[in-house]
Amino acid sequence: ILGGSTAGAHQRPYMASLQVDGHHVCGGLLIAEQWVLSAAHCMEDMKGKTFQVLLGAHSLSQPEPHKRLYAVRAAVRHPGSNIETNDDDLLLLQLEEKATLSEHVKILPFQRQDVDVPPGTMCEAAGWGFTSHSGRKPDELQQVERPVKSREECNRRPYHDNTITDKMLCTDSRKKDTCKGDSGGPLICNGVAEGVVTAGARVCGNYKKPGIYTRIAAYVDWIDGVMAAAEE
Numbered sequence: 318i319l320g321g322s323t324a325g326a327h328q329r330p331y332m333a334s335l336q337v338d339g340h341h342v343c344g345g346l347l348i349a350e351q352w353v354l355s356a357a358h359c360m361e362d363m364k365g366k367t368f369q370v371l372l373g374a375h376s377l378s379q380p381e382p383h384k385r386l387y388a389v390r391a392a393v394r395h396p397g398s399n400i401e402t403n404d405d406d407l408l409l410l411q412l413e414e415k416a417t418l419s420e421h422v423k424i425l426p427f428q429r430q431d432v433d434v435p436p437g438t439m440c441e442a443a444g445w446g447f448t449s450h451s452g453r454k455p456d457e458l459q460q461v462e463r464p465v466k467s468r469e470e471c472n473r474r475p476y477h478d479n480t481i482t483d484k485m486l487c488t489d490s491r492k493k494d495t496c497k498g499d500s501g502g503p504l505i506c507n508g509v510a511e512g513v514v515t516a517g518a519r520v521c522g523n524y525k526k527p528g529i530y531t532r533i534a535a536y537v538d539w540i541d542g543v544m545a546a547a548e549e
């Protein structure tokens with residue numbers, strides 16, 4: 318998160334840190350007791366290693382009473398996701414067991430109505446991604462407020478030049494933005510998860526490349542289907 322601030326400790330109890338070999342690689346959001354939603358691109362840097370999911374954390378390094386690492390029973394990438402585009406950039410992770418819910422670990426409701434968030438709506442992103450262009454990594458969860466940018470404007474040059482589909486949304490990225498390591502985390506508007514951070518142009522804090530998010534409401538059937546089909 319560029320240009321944001323440290324979140325209040327455990328004020329975003331749905332936040333997940335996707336970890337490989339004990340290192341944070343991506344964000345995620347707890348959408349059901351045994352399921353975390355994230356971004357398909359997060360599985361690229363994996364080279365067949367194993368994910369773990371950290372819940373209940375504020376600091377990545379300090380011991381915290383409600384912090385717990387969960388093993389992943391299943392990782393389901395959206396079938397339409399691929400490395401060349403931002404299309405269908407979603408990943409569902411089934412935890413090895415149901416998460417223990419508490420004041421520090423809570424499910425975040427997601428938008429089920431497939432209606433665009435009105436441009437100008439102020440939304441929030443959070444994550445443990447880069448806080449500077451040089452790649453500074455925070456220890457504590459960061460957050461930032463961003464206004465939604467209309468798809469019509471986001472699709473113009475010099476912005477994203479007709480790559481933003483109806484299943485994506487944009488936020489202004491002037492100075493304040495999501496960045497590497499924030500992928501997979503939620504965009505929250507009026508207390509509801511509307512988007513999942515995608516890396517987009519892999520540029521941070523440049524107004525010419527607005528932040529891009531996968532619109533969760535456009536994938537409700539896929540999400541419900543995967544969770545329903547998964548074995549106990």
Ligand SMILES: NCc1cccc(NC(=O)c2cccc3[nH]c(C(N)=O)cc23)c1
Pocket residue numbers: 447449450451452490494495496497498499500514515516517518519520521522527528529
């Ligand atoms: N909203 C934009 C956004 C949102 C989420 C993830 C990203 N991922 C990057 O941008 C990225 C990716 C790889 C190497 C990188 N190096 C740097 C860098 N040194 O700034 C960024 C990156 C961007």
